[in-house]
Amino acid sequence: MIKPEVLESDEIKRIIGGKAADYVKDGMVVGLGSGTTVRFTIHSLGQKVAEGLQIIGVPTSHQTEVLAHHYKIPVVPIEDVKQIDLTIDGADLVDANGNGIKGKHGAFLKEKMVARLSKKNIWVITENKLAGYLGKVPLPIEILKDSFLVLNDLSN
Template sequence: MVNMKKLAGEKACEEIKEGMVVGLGTGSTTFYAIEELGRRVSAGLKIRAVATSKKTEELASERLIPLVSLNEVHEIDLTIDGADEVDSFLNGIKGGGGALFREKMVALHSKRNLWVVDETKLVQELGAFPLPVEVLPFGYRQVEKELVALGFHPRLRNAFNSKEPFITDNGNYIFDLSLKKNKKYRIAGTKTR
């Protein structure tokens, strides 16, 4: 059976050219792009990369991909990242892996963003996957009240196999918003930035 995630990740690397600054997203599909980029760097490709998470940083370092911080670059030429869902209008939900704030920062400072997805991520309508909202621990209950006032039913994400909150690489919490119960995801996207 053909691994579509692997093919998609490898294909995305064809867009990376000599001298580029490349944003590296977080997630299972991006893993394959990082593997392929590591092969290309080993073969002589000269690039610099900005990682969107500690996990991505670790994967890139293991493959000898030269890393720089977002603060060290003027802009990023291309960011390769995955998505949890993408609709036919190219709207997407990202951040299921918990790196959403860093992914957003890197994407905002990129000339071009390429979402690497296979057919399992394509949907008619967003909402099967919850919309993650990263919040500071300080005052997170106040944010929860604001989300409820907007008509959402926020669920504080827990760490894997734990009752403790999931902690992002930035030390923040994540609320997951169900869009099936509330179709106001465009409002949520603008009000929760």
């Protein structure tokens, strides 16, 4: 574990993001998650792509897609893949058993869909995201725009 008091937050995230990128191998379909630490992973993957690594990214958000394009990482929409080799994503909180809470920043549904298609998932988090239990942060929910009227009727 990298100690936060030794390094600045962005430096820790850069190291963690780079280590996660090392799991990506040539020819993989890679789920590209959301969050500040994942940005550093995408940066590292962009460097590897520039050096010849051939991958296809499946972004979980518009912001991630834009960043992947910036680093010349080829991307496809989730509906174009049946399986993803590896997804690298952030989390809001992770407990000692590896259970986590995600979605505080709004890409929850797509992140969950990408994770379900993945053979393997890696969460890139800093030490402040570890907890003995998951009740320390609010549980995010996502309501699809098209379902608002149905859900609103249920509340009456």
